[in-house]
Amino acid sequence: MIEVNNLHKSFGEAHILKGITTSFEKGKTNLIIGQSGSGKTVFLKCLLGLFEYEEGSIAYDGKIFNEFSPDEKRDLRADIGMVFQGSALFDSMTIAENVMFPLRMFTKQSKSEMEDRVNFVLKRVNLDGAHKKMPSEASGGMQKRVAIARAIVNNPKYLFCDEPNSGLDPKTAIVIDNLIQEITDEYQMTTVINSHDMNSVMEIGEKIVFLKDGYKEWEGSKDTIFKTENEAVTNFVYSSELFKKVRKMYLEENQ
């Protein structure tokens, strides 16, 4: 579980995060949503420890990050898996080498043990047989699955995904969403996804945090988001005619 309390982050004069308090639960897919410029990426990078913040705290399973010793911070990073928006696969390595990379860096496993683990994880993300391909030879969907495989190969406690569906067709996006949700459930990880894909919100949003102008405007789940009267949320989520109709049908069915 990750608990965030009164988080503030600025870049010079620009105050980006303005006192965010929320929590992300273990074994659930937690979504951070909001318009471009709302502070989602900065928030995610603060959670990852890539950005330092001026005020507030982030606690991982009850322990406050800023109070960690350097060794504890290093141990925590070994427990974090991250799926980047552009996959961020290492160009000079094959798919199997990319997935094996965290094992090579952080474990003392033998080569055969590492290969077994890579085979298992690649099979889990339905990429059996793609071991020797280079990232440039893989499609966008395949690259995202490799990134997920690399993120989970070390059995992390926390999985972070920055817009995992960006640039993917709707069908592949749903495959990736479902894969993340299945893996979260299977390994009981605390998963935090930064997204502005409304399909993801409706499919896997077990907990949703809506950011607006650096504030936490609303939080709920994929069920409560249909019922919310918060104008900022409804304007953002139901901006398309399709989602307006979906919401109307949901509300009629559940009256």
Next chain:
Amino acid sequence: MFRKPTKWSVMKTLILKDIDDLIIGSLGIVAFISFFVGGVVAIQTSLNISNPLIPKYLVGFATRQSIILEFAPTFISIIMAGKVGSFITSSIGTMRVTEQIDALEVMGINAINYLVFPKFIALTLYPFVISISMSLGILGGLAACVYGGYGTFEDYIEGVQNDFIPFHMAYAFIKTMVFAFILATIPSFYGYFMKGGALEVGKASTTSFVWTSVVVILVNYLITSLLLG
């Protein structure tokens, strides 16, 4: 750069890869340029000797001095700033814009140690490249001199051996090691700290080449003043 070093088993692979990319991969172009520039230096020297009192062996002597003192260490370093420097800036810069460096940092890896240190170690073999440049430059001068009819084999060899000062080799290799350090650090700096997208990677490579060349030229002046002045 030395805090939280990368595991040796991984670092070994990175160093070998960088030796291949930066050193072995540069030998072809360095050999080609050195051989033909050595030839041109010999021809130019020969054509500018009109006084019959000047000994014939001066062609070999002048070629050796030009190649060992300036061409091999300094001008090959400027060529390497274009080849190796641009490669280092663009490869690290591309990793920056495609979030690969962020991925390393999220994993808790010291990205500077992982990316820059192997290049630094690989470039400690740079004097090997310069030795080859020196040898081929002098050989190119010999070939141009003998086969172009500008002098005899014996005269050229006599010139190469004449008045040889071993400290000149030390001076050339001291410069070479300093230039190796410059070639590893300035391009890495421009790649690592770049911001933006693909266009900025190109701009960073150009800026890195310009500044590496400027620093090489200035440092060359300083070292020459200190050691030979």
